[in-house]
Amino acid sequence: MTVFRHRLTSREIQPDFPELFRYAGFSKEILQGEKITDSQMEELAKSAAKDIAEKMNCRSVYAKFPLELDSEEKIRFAGKEIQSHHLFLNLKNCHSVILFAATLGPEVDRLIQKNSKINPAKSVMLQAAGAMFIESYVEKLQDFFQSEEAKNKNAIRPRFSPGYGDVSLEVQRIFFELLDCQKNLALTLNDSLIMSPEKSVTAFVGIYEDLAKIK
Secondary structure, eight states, X not given: OOOEEEEEOGGGSOOOHHHHHHHHTOOHHHHHHHTOOHHHHHHHHHHHHHHHHHHOOEEEEEEEEEOEEOTTOEEEETTEEEEOHHHHHHHTTOSEEEEEEEEOXXXXXXXXXXXXXXXXXXXHHHHHHHHHHHXXXXXXXXXXXXXXXXXXXXXXXXXXXXXXXXXXXXXXXXXXXXXXXXXXXXXXXXXXXXXXXXSEEEEEEEEEEOHHHHO
């Protein structure tokens, strides 16, 4: 089994401010209560995005495995077996699966933690900026997978992460074992199955034959 690495610089990922504000979850009532004006919110968002971009180190590891699905909704790959209705539906008609782990790196966590003690409003915006950037990075990673698989006349399914639907967070352990996340990304998993650094994602990406391209 080969574990591959992927990396992007911060210059390759532009901030998506509508998404940043969505992650921040601010309402008009909260803004009024904090006495933060719309223009101050915009400046806070720009500052948070800039600060996160300066600290983030967008890296990932991934591996591709042949996939076996059976009628009992059991999913088998790399000597592992998962039973899940929701993941089974996501991977239906796929012949292979990619497992990946992606992170913004530990400096982002340190920046957020530092600001949580001295500037709570900025800390909330930093959290939102981190969520926006890891999502943006993972979307670019999926675009990369799609581009690579298209060379073989394949296409990919939307990603599916442990903790979604009926897939337990316990499945995180499979990612950490197969991708050696601690060694390759300095990514750790605590007893509660929470990853550190926090702004990190693991997911399955199904691969299926693109019949439109075969014709």
